[in-house]
Amino acid sequence: MSARRAFLILYTRVEIEEYNPMVRSRIQIKKIENIAARQVTFSKRRRGLFKKAQELSTLCDAQIGLIVFSSTGKLHNFSTTRMSQIIQRYMPHTNNLDHQLDASLQPQPEDCAILCKEVAEKNRELRQMKGEGLEELGIEELAKLEKKIERSCARVRHMKDVKCEKLITGLKQKGCKLAQHNKRLKEKMSEVAEVHTLENQSSSSSSKHSSYLQNYNAKLDTSLKLA
Structure with missing residues (x-):
């Protein structure tokens, strides 16, 4: 196959993947907030994980044991042989694993020296930003420091x-x-x-109406008395 033909095939494939709406997009790896969708994804991926473990065991003649707890606390496990046998084989190696983990967590002398040097450099820059320890700087370094302070x-x-x-x-x-x-x-x-x-x-x-009625009644009483 010529290079031109290979380039055309690759370019056509990229165009199809770019403009085809059926192409699966990359899923962002983060916690799924929807509980129902989370359970469905857990079930699908758990089956896929167990299937891959089975394939690895078949292809490489390996003993594999998987223990999975869901978010609801339900236990799911897979083993190519009895799980108890795999755990018995695993237990003698736990001490070695703990020792390796402790050794990896201990800081190395080279790392300590590098970190100490970086801390000293940052402290020196901080003092210079505050206006301290400027006597050891030259004109160019002072100009750079001035520009840095102006930008800040x-x-x-x-x-x-x-x-x-x-x-x-x-x-x-x-x-x-x-x-x-x-x-x-x-x-x-x-x-x-x-x-x-x-x-x-x-x-x-x-009130006006009531006073008018009172006056009318008084006049009526007076006329009746005179009569």
Whole structure:
């Protein structure tokens, strides 16, 4: 196969995978929040894991034992032979594994030396950023330090401006909400005042009507007495 033909085949395959909606996309490895989807994925992948273990045992004549606990605490296991036999073979090796793990966790002298050197360098840079220990620096190093401090100050000022803008925007929004709330309160107060005015008018008219009735009754009584 010529190089040109191989390139065309590869290019066509890439185009098909790019524009074909049926091509499976890469799944992001993170915890599945949906409980039902999590259980379905666990069941499918558990079966796939056990199948791969069976294939590995068949191909390589290996003894394999798998122990899996689901999120609900249910036990699932797979073994090419009896699980107890595999565990018995595994137990004598636990001490060696613990020893290897402890040895791997112990820091090596070379790593300690590198870390100490990096810490000393960072401490020196920090002191220089504070304006300490500048006597040992030359003109070029001082110029570089000045530019670094200017960039840091620019970033600090930019972040301060962003924070101030957010604060001002939040205060403006609160002011608008308070103004709307005050407007609604004024409308309610005007409505209450109108209701009180109507009540006062109705009470005054009723009092006038009652006084008119009293005067009429008094005149009627007087006329009856005279009669």
